[in-house]
Amino acid sequence: MPDRQDGYNPGKYPPFAVTVDIVLMTVVDGDLRVLLIQRGEGPFEGGWALPGGFVLPHENLDEAAGRELLEETGIRPDQGYMEQLGAYGEPYRDPRMRVVTVAYWAIAPRLRKAPSTPAAAARPEAKLLFFSREAPAAAARAPSPAEMESTAQQWKSKIRAGGDAAYAEMVPLAEIQSGRLSLAFDHRRIVDDAVDTLRARLETTTIAQGFCPPEFTIRELQEIYEAVWGTRLDAGNFYRDMVRRKGSLTPTESRTPSGEQGGRPAKLWRAGESPTFDRPYYRSPGRTRRRRRRDEDDDRPR
Amino acid sequence: MPDRQDGYNPGKYPPFAVTVDIVLMTVVDGDLRVLLIQRGEGPFEGGWALPGGFVLPHENLDEAAGRELLEETGIRPDQGYMEQLGAYGEPYRDPRMRVVTVAYWAIAPRLRKAPSTPAAAARPEAKLLFFSREAPAAAARAPSPAEMESTAQQWKSKIRAGGDAAYAEMVPLAEIQSGRLSLAFDHRRIVDDAVDTLRARLETTTIAQGFCPPEFTIRELQEIYEAVWGTRLDAGNFYRDMVRRKGSLTPTESRTPSGEQGGRPAKLWRAGESPTFDRPYYRSPGRTRRRRRRDEDDDRPR
DNA sequence: GCAAAAGTGTTAAGAGTACACCCATGC
DNA sequence: GCATGGGTGTACTCTTAACACTTTTGC
Numbered sequence: 001m002p003d004r005q006d007g008y009n010p011g012k013y014p015p016f017a018v019t020v021d022i023v024l025m026t027v028v029d030g031d032l033r034v035l036l037i038q039r040g041e042g043p044f045e046g047g048w049a050l051p052g053g054f055v056l057p058h059e060n061l062d063e064a065a066g067r068e069l070l071e072e073t074g075i076r077p078d079q080g081y082m083e084q085l086g087a088y089g090e091p092y093r094d095p096r097m098r099v100v101t102v103a104y105w106a107i108a109p110r111l112r113k114a115p116s117t118p119a120a121a122a123r124p125e126a127k128l129l130f131f132s133r134e135a136p137a138a139a140a141r142a143p144s145p146a147e148m149e150s151t152a153q154q155w156k157s158k159i160r161a162g163g164d165a166a167y168a169e170m171v172p173l174a175e176i177q178s179g180r181l182s183l184a185f186d187h188r189r190i191v192d193d194a195v196d197t198l199r200a201r202l203e204t205t206t207i208a209q210g211f212c213p214p215e216f217t218i219r220e221l222q223e224i225y226e227a228v229w230g231t232r233l234d235a236g237n238f239y240r241d242m243v244r245r246k247g248s249l250t251p252t253e254s255r256t257p258s259g260e261q262g263g264r265p266a267k268l269w270r271a272g273e274s275p276t277f278d279r280p281y282y283r284s285p286g287r288t289r290r291r292r293r294r295d296e297d298d299d300r301p302r
Numbered sequence: 303m304p305d306r307q308d309g310y311n312p313g314k315y316p317p318f319a320v321t322v323d324i325v326l327m328t329v330v331d332g333d334l335r336v337l338l339i340q341r342g343e344g345p346f347e348g349g350w351a352l353p354g355g356f357v358l359p360h361e362n363l364d365e366a367a368g369r370e371l372l373e374e375t376g377i378r379p380d381q382g383y384m385e386q387l388g389a390y391g392e393p394y395r396d397p398r399m400r401v402v403t404v405a406y407w408a409i410a411p412r413l414r415k416a417p418s419t420p421a422a423a424a425r426p427e428a429k430l431l432f433f434s435r436e437a438p439a440a441a442a443r444a445p446s447p448a449e450m451e452s453t454a455q456q457w458k459s460k461i462r463a464g465g466d467a468a469y470a471e472m473v474p475l476a477e478i479q480s481g482r483l484s485l486a487f488d489h490r491r492i493v494d495d496a497v498d499t500l501r502a503r504l505e506t507t508t509i510a511q512g513f514c515p516p517e518f519t520i521r522e523l524q525e526i527y528e529a530v531w532g533t534r535l536d537a538g539n540f541y542r543d544m545v546r547r548k549g550s551l552t553p554t555e556s557r558t559p560s561g562e563q564g565g566r567p568a569k570l571w572r573a574g575e576s577p578t579f580d581r582p583y584y585r586s587p588g589r590t591r592r593r594r595r596r597d598e599d600d601d602r603p604r
Numbered sequence: 605g606c607a608a609a610a611g612t613g614t615t616a617a618g619a620g621t622a623c624a625c626c627c628a629t630g631c
Numbered sequence: 632g633c634a635t636g637g638g639t640g641t642a643c644t645c646t647t648a649a650c651a652c653t654t655t656t657g658c
Contacts, residue, residue, distance in 0.1 A: 014359045015317040018391070018402050057316045057400060061391040087389040087404040089320070089363040098359060100320050100402065102389040219610075237648065239611060263609030264655040282582075284647070521637075539621065541638060558637095565636035566628040586620070 016089075016098050020065045021052035021187070023085070023105040023194035024073060026170060027211045027227045033170040034191055035073065035108075036183070043095050044184030050191070051168065052101065065104040072168065075108055081210045082106040083201075085194055093186050105194035107210040195228075202228055204280045206248045209271045215252055217266040218242055229283055241281060247274030318391075318400050322367045323354035323489070325387070325407040325496035326375065328472060329513045329529045335472040336493055337375065337410075338485070345397050346486030352493070353470065354403065367406040374470065377410055383512045384408040385503075387496055395488050407496035409512040497530075504530055506582045508550045511573045517554055519568040520544055531585055543583060549576030 024035040036048045051072040055064040061084065066077035082104055089100035175181040176191055183191065202208050208224045209216070222238045225231075242249060249272045255265040326337035338350045353374040357366040363386065368379035384406055391402035477483040478493055485493065504510050510526045511518065524540045527533075544551060551574045557567040 013319040013356055013399075016320040016357070016402075017315040018318045018320070054315055055318070055391065055402075058393055060393055061389060061402070084388050086386050087363060087402075089357065089404070091360055091362055097315070100318075100357075100363070100389075100404070102391065102402070217610085234648070234650085235609090236611070236613095236650080241647090243611095262607055262655090262657040264611075266610055279646095280584075285581075287648075519637085536622070537636090538623080538638070538640095543620090545638095564628090564630040564634055566638075568637055581619095589620075 014098070016100050017094075018055045019052050019099055019101045020055060020061060020068055021050040021088075021101050021103045021190060022065055022069055022072075022082075023050060023103065023191055024069065024075070024108055025105065025173075025194070025198060026108040026110050027224050028110055028170065030223055030227050032173045032195070032227045034173055034176065034194075035168055036171050037072070037168045039184060047184040048171070048181060048187075049184040050103075050187045055102075061102050065102075065106075069104075069106060073108070075106075077106070080107040080109060081207050083197075085190065085197060088186055088190060090186060101190075103190045103194070105198060107198075107207060109213055110211055199228055199283075203282050205276050206272065206274065209248075215254065215268040215270055217256060217268060219266060221269075231283070231287070233287060245277050245279060245281070248272040248277055316400070318402050319396075320357045321354050321401055321403045322357055322363060322370055323352040323390075323403050323405045323492060324367055324371055324374075324384075325352060325405065325493055326371065326377070326410055327407065327475075327496070327500060328410040328412050329526050330412055330472065332525055332529050334475045334497070334529045336475055336478065336496075337470060338473050339374070339470045341486060349486040350473070350483060350489075351486040352405075352489045357404075363404050367404075367408075371406075371408060375410070377408075379408070382409040382411060383509050385499075387492065387499060390488055390492060392488060403492075405492045405496070407499060409500075409509060411515055412513055501530055501585070505584050507578050508574065508576065517556065517570040517572055519558060519570060521568060523571075533585070533589070535589060547579050547581060547583070550574040550579055 022035075026033050026035075035051060037051050039045055039047050039049050051068060053064075053068045053071075055061060059067065062082075065082060065084075069082065070076055083106075085103040085105050087100055087102050091098060093099065093101075171181060173191070173195060176183065176188065182188065202225060208221060208228070211224045212220055218239050219235065221242060222233055222235060225238070226233055250270040252268040252270055254268045256268065324337075328335050328337075337353060339353050341347055341349050341351050353370060355366075355370045355373075357363060361369065364384075367384060367386075371384065372378055385408075387405040387407050389402055389404050393400060395401065395403075473483060475493070475497060478485065478490065484490065504527060510523060510530070513526045513530075514522050520541050521537065523544060524535055524537060527540070528535055552572040554570040554572055556570045558570065
């Protein structure tokens with residue numbers, strides 16, 4: 001606490017800068033990805049870093065994180081999910097001054113997979129999504145209900161070719177954790193912590209649905225779990241396990257526009273009223289056999 | 303991140319004070335308690351608050367929390383367990399200036415219960431432990447191995463009668479959560495968050511042992527779980543469940559100095575090599591039937 | 605018809621729970 | 632002997648995990 005009997009008095013305190021950094025995660029084609037920006041100046045110029053910025057004097061930490069998310073991606077915090085991760089404050093993590101960063105992690109809904117064979121869609125090095133960092137004023141205005149309806153449309157309108165000095169990109173987590181792509185400051189550690197927390201949250205809450213479009217199939221939800229946990233799950237058991245949990249899913253009348261070259265159309269579901277499961281869905285050891293490799297695709301023989 | 307393309311440059315950033323606050327918890331006679339200090343000056347003078355202080359320019363957040371814990375209680379962080387909880391930064395949480403607090407929670411081992419009938423020991427409003435906040439220099443020096451051996455002795459040497467303006471006290475959590483005792487700033491919320499996290503950690507880690515003396519019985523460990531979770535557990539099942547988990551407990555040759563008015567002497571155990579369980583010990587609904595009231599004492603008929 | 609994907613049934617193994625019961629001590 | 636608390640046995644229930652099987656579509 002600020003003032004106490006140990007020699008400090010108000011006004012004579014060590015001044016710090018306080019920033020927020022955001023680990024925005026999404027799942028694209030079975031890959032967990034993280035939003036990174038390429039730094040345009042300063043230390044680590046040209047390096048990859050988490051989006052973030054200073055906390056302003058009048059706003060609290062959650063508001064600062066929500067504002068930064070909106071400014072950088074056009075995503076409003078209430079469209080997905082956002083939660084504080086923790087504070088990071090090594091003395092020389094920023095070489096210029098003493099900075100304490102409060103990290104947040106957030107979830108962005110994904111675009112629905114384009115109708116085509118899954119094999120074709122997954123393979124040809126699926127194009128990364130680029131988010132413009134320009135025109136923050138336009139991005140900051142509140143979206144209309146129609147705009148909110150389809151986040152996919154919002155995103156598409158912001159995608160550009162990239163290649164500019166400072167841009168943002170959804171980078172596969174594997175690129176970061178394998179070390180092929182290294183991050184500025186202590187952001188690698190922040191990303192690791194965020195992923196750990198996300199993995200744990202999937203056990204007790206329904207936030208995995210936040211990665212999905214407003215209406216989704218149980219199979220799509222399963223793909224989120226598999227991407228985040230890095231495991232394969234039994235489709236039949238997963239279906240029952242999710243539907244059995246009360247309050248987490250609302251059934252819909254509609255079904256998927258039916259399969260490409262066959263397959264039974266899947267029921268569509270909406271998020272339930274409860275943000276948590278009535279009973280946790282644990283990654284038990286038997287359930288989570290390690291997944292081999294991205295794009296080895298499947299365990300089943302053909 | 304500090305410098306970016308959005309109008310900020312280094313040196314022109316909103317200055318904040320950064321502090322650490324510590325939720326030090328212990329279990330005394332089946333009660334989960336929290337260390338509070340009574341404020342000697344400033345806002346909330348005379349009110350109860352968490353111990354804490356400013357982060358110094360040269361130290362990181364963990365070091366600041368460890369230093370504060372040592373200064374305020376004489377407990378070295380490596381004697382128990384300490385973990386960051388999160389950051390709290392509402393704009394006017396401190397009326398004097400903009401302060402962001404990074405909260406930590408920590409565990410202190412408890413004194414072994416004095417040999418007497420459990421009923422007698424539990425009832426007569428067991429005396430609270432008082433920690434002196436004076437002579438910080440003495441408290442700050444590194445304790446010798448002999449001193450470390452018995453934390454109980456360290457504590458006793460610091461206990462004083464209390465009644466002074468600024469002192470510290472282990473307050474039962476129930477006093478805080480019932481609202482009978484209200485805390486300064488947003489410290490009530492921080493305490494609640496710390497307890498939630500502690501409860502969750504008991505499921506997957508062996509830190510409950512941190513509340514126990516170096517050698518302890520399974521029954522003592524069970525009492526920790528019951529105090530923290532606020533439940534009753536079946537003694538027979540708990541015994542097996544804990545002993546079954548590999549790596550969490552090391553057997554000892556010794557036994558308890560044998561019962562007071564009978565009873566089979568209990569085996570003594572030490573902490574195992576693993577800080578986490580091989581399989582989590584969940585508070586499943588059946589296991590955690592709600593406990594009635596503190597000091598109604600027991601469910602069994604007599 | 606066949607292939608593919610959604611959804612259901614069945615079963616064996618194991619974890620969780622309740623509770624009876626035996627064991628080792630003090631008095 | 633009796634009381635007390637430590638530790639073990641046992642039976643029943645429920646969840647998990649594997650996998651066979653049925654349903655509904657496209658071609």
